[in-house]
Amino acid sequence: MQFDVGNSSAKWRLLVAGEVVERGRYQADDAASRSALLDCAPAPQAIWISSVADEKSNQALAAMLRERWGIEPWFAVSEAETLGLHNSYAQPERMGVDRWLAMLGARASHAGRLCVVDAGSALTIDLVGADGVHEGGYIIPGPGLMERALLLDTDRVRFSEAADYRLQPGRSTAEAVRHGIALAQAAAVRQALEVAGEGVSLFLTGGGGSWLHEQLGGHGELVPDLVLDGLQLMAEIRAN
Template sequence: MRCLQFDVGNSSAKWRLVIDGQVTARGSYRKDDAGAKKALLACAAGLDAVWISSVAGPTGEAHLASLVHEQWGITPWFARTEARSADLVNSYAEPTRMGVDRWLAMLGARARNGARICVVDAGSALTIDLVSAGGVHEGGYIIPGPALMERALLLDTDRVRFDEDVGYDLAPGRSTAEAVRHGIALAQVGAVAVALDQCSEDQPALFFTGGAGEALQGLLGRGGTYAPDLVFEGLEVMAGLAGL
């Protein structure tokens, strides 16, 4: 089976091509990036299925669906957040209001570990979700990611300005650049640490995903598993449940 899979965010999309269970190609896509579009359309001469996780709006989803249909003649399947997927139970009164990427990341982690879990997705936003050993979503947190934090700080202050390219660290900053970047790191790590400290003695198994997930895992220093394809893994689980 030749399956093209997408993880569509607010501004760009990640994709991977899976042939007979093996990832054979991957990349990123922006509709205004000609090179990225060319690479995507050249990834396979033919496909059997296209599966999409998307938090984009209707216009973005329609554009991608049209692109896929024009190139391969396939109508893609879009995963949607459900009240229940297998033994994973949603805590939202209106399940569809939960971003499908969060739901799929939990589903992917649940497939890896049937104990209590905490899924940390560090992307444009930092999301933290807890799932009980019984599969019930205990709740979660949505926090601005590093880029959004920095942008908000620069937009709403006049004197916080810097040109240095400084990394994220937990040491107290000795320049404005360090103070901002290290402060953001402290906020991100602190959020995850406090969320974990709120848990009972039954500490969850930690899963990290997202572009900044591995760095956050290292800064936090509490172990866990970095799984960059966790949303894709959940997408495959949900597709299986749908009989695709």
């Protein structure tokens, strides 16, 4: 069983003989999602977790899983090197493990230079050379964080009407805010690709990955389970 734990919820999937047989989303305060998770299997052989949540949340999740199945979960941590992927951080463990695993998953399917984008609460953009060396990355507030920051720090930007995140210029305050955020998100990825130069393959993942893929005109490869795919690769190393 594998988990991709974010700041507000967790994706999970259950594999049998390498094939996904069950999947879902878990929220600690949602009884239905908890029941669906805990009833999905009688006894998984192992539990692997990628988490960017705080330590208290991680401990609560681990305790629940131990109580249900009697298994100690394994939490992935970013490393200096994994399967030929080299971390650029002086302290590798300080890199968000979701970024590390997404790069690992993308590199397993493509041998050239990569731009790996994870669109969640934050928008992360990471560049990887063909030699497996992490060239650096960017961390940008996601749409929700951008909107809250704007509304918190400006007195005259207020709206109550609904508006989608789109790229065309807005014709109301609501549209101007949300369309501006959409423009910033898409433009950040385009600018990162321009900085990277030619010959870079784009991979997108995360809760907002599908939306961002659409805003980019379908450019790049959308892989919703990229973090979990990287987690599986990393966990298999430990198992062997």
